Amino acid sequence: MNGRHTSLDEFAAEKLAALEGKALRRRLIETDRREAVRATRNGRELISFCCNDYLNLSQHPAIKRAAMVATEEYGVGAGASRLVSGNHPLFAALERRLADWKQSEDCVVFGSGYMANLGIVPALVGAGDLILADELSHACLMSGAKLSGAEFAIFRHNDLAHLEALLAAHRGDAQHRLILTDGIFSMDGDAAPVEALAALAARHDAWLMTDDAHGIGVVGRDGRGSSFMGKEKAAVPLQMGTLSKAVGSYGGYLCASRAVCDLIRTRARTLIYSTGLPPGVVAASIAALDFIRDNPDFCKRPVEKARGFARALGLPAPESPIVPLILGDAEQTLAASALLETEGFLVTAIRPPTVPPGTARLRFTFTAEHDDADIARLVNIVRERILSRRAAE
Numbered sequence: 001m002n003g004r005h006t007s008l009d010e011f012a013a014e015k016l017a018a019l020e021g022k023a024l025r026r027r028l029i030e031t032d033r034r035e036a037v038r039a040t041r042n043g044r045e046l047i048s049f050c051c052n053d054y055l056n057l058s059q060h061p062a063i064k065r066a067a068m069v070a071t072e073e074y075g076v077g078a079g080a081s082r083l084v085s086g087n088h089p090l091f092a093a094l095e096r097r098l099a100d101w102k103q104s105e106d107c108v109v110f111g112s113g114y115m116a117n118l119g120i121v122p123a124l125v126g127a128g129d130l131i132l133a134d135e136l137s138h139a140c141l142m143s144g145a146k147l148s149g150a151e152f153a154i155f156r157h158n159d160l161a162h163l164e165a166l167l168a169a170h171r172g173d174a175q176h177r178l179i180l181t182d183g184i185f186s187m188d189g190d191a192a193p194v195e196a197l198a199a200l201a202a203r204h205d206a207w208l209m210t211d212d213a214h215g216i217g218v219v220g221r222d223g224r225g226s227s228f229m230g231k232e233k234a235a236v237p238l239q240m241g242t243l244s245k246a247v248g249s250y251g252g253y254l255c256a257s258r259a260v261c262d263l264i265r266t267r268a269r270t271l272i273y274s275t276g277l278p279p280g281v282v283a284a285s286i287a288a289l290d291f292i293r294d295n296p297d298f299c300k301r302p303v304e305k306a307r308g309f310a311r312a313l314g315l316p317a318p319e320s321p322i323v324p325l326i327l328g329d330a331e332q333t334l335a336a337s338a339l340l341e342t343e344g345f346l347v348t349a350i351r352p353p354t355v356p357p358g359t360a361r362l363r364f365t366f367t368a369e370h371d372d373a374d375i376a377r378l379v380n381i382v383r384e385r386i387l388s389r390r391a392a393e
């Protein structure tokens with residue numbers, strides 16, 4: 001057998017070895033989470049600073065009970081696509097709550113945030129249209145854009161002037177223009193200038209879509225998300241997000257006008273050709289949204305805790321519960337993560353291609369129920385064993 005007929009397994013093994021050599025191989029590690037901020041790995045209990053469960057609602061007793069009651073009532077699965085027979089009665093209640101919370105006319109719930117973006121973007125634009133995306137937009141917005149077949153250009157992170165120049169340069173050669181951005185950037189934790197983007201989009205007759213995966217429940221007025229960080233609600237016609245982070249459950253959504261939602265229900269392939277979410281999952285999201293509505297002060301805690309951590313380390317004040325500590329080198333980042341693990345903290349290393357080359361980082365996420373004493377101990381270890389070592393190099 002010569003090298004020209006490499007078997008599938010050999011191909012996979014070689015590819016993995018090459019990635020391993022660059023510290024870019026990934027592994028699944030069993031992580032047993034049963035409490036708000038604790039996780040057990042390799043038999044050791046760790047305090048997690050890397051869950052997106054910002055309000056710890058995945059473990060909330062009343063929300064777990066809501067899922068169990070709905071499962072008893074409706075069964076464990078939806079049984080079909082929502083367009084066939086999977087549209088159980090809980091979907092309407094969830095969509096009404098989301099539309100109210102985001103102050104939109106209507107809402108469509110998808111199987112996940114990833115599926116939402118893969119479905120929404122190609123349903124709205126295609127060949128002959130133009131998509132402009134912030135360079136740090138989440139992978140699934142980029143995938144949706146590629147899948148759409150529309151012309152696709154990237155603007156520099158949060159750079160309104162660059163976006164405006166691209167819109168001007170393409171004036172006339174696209175039928176529709178769609179701007180894509182995270183509302184809160186998943187790996188950097190900063191906010192997009194949503195109000196200014198909305199104004200710019202209106203000036204250029206472009207459509208703005210924000211991915212608010214890390215916004216709902218934790219930023220903006222009462223935790224309504226990144227469209228609500230200013231005095232007035234920003235005019236974002238396409239507010240997309242996920243139910244898998246602060247909401248603690250699973251699923252994706254688009255809040256938009258009735259006409260847009262009707263089009264999505266008719267044309268988004270990931271909605272049409274995929275089974276509806278299980279009733280228990282939808283019931284958990286409903287209970288979690290009720291909790292968020294009724295507990296605005298609790299919803300402020302993740303960002304407050306992130307701010308306290310950043311302040312103690314002299315890092316810029318975060319706008320979300322996410323605080324990145326960019327170390328650059330993938331191997332050093334893995335070593336820093338391993339060091340924190342020996343100290344009882346779970347903080348995974350984030351490496352390319354999740355983040356741009358040369359920007360491997362520790363990504364700390366804060367939740368409502370993190371203990372301030374644990375945060376203080378984490379600050380000390382980061383300062384004395386990670387930052388000081390780098391300063392000395």
Ligand SMILES: *Cc1c(COP(=O)(O)O)cnc(C)c1O
Nearest residue numbers: 112113114138186211213242244
């Ligand atoms: C997590 C995330 C998604 C994907 O959502 P899932 O519901 O987990 O599929 C989409 N966009 C952003 C910005 C995210 O952080």
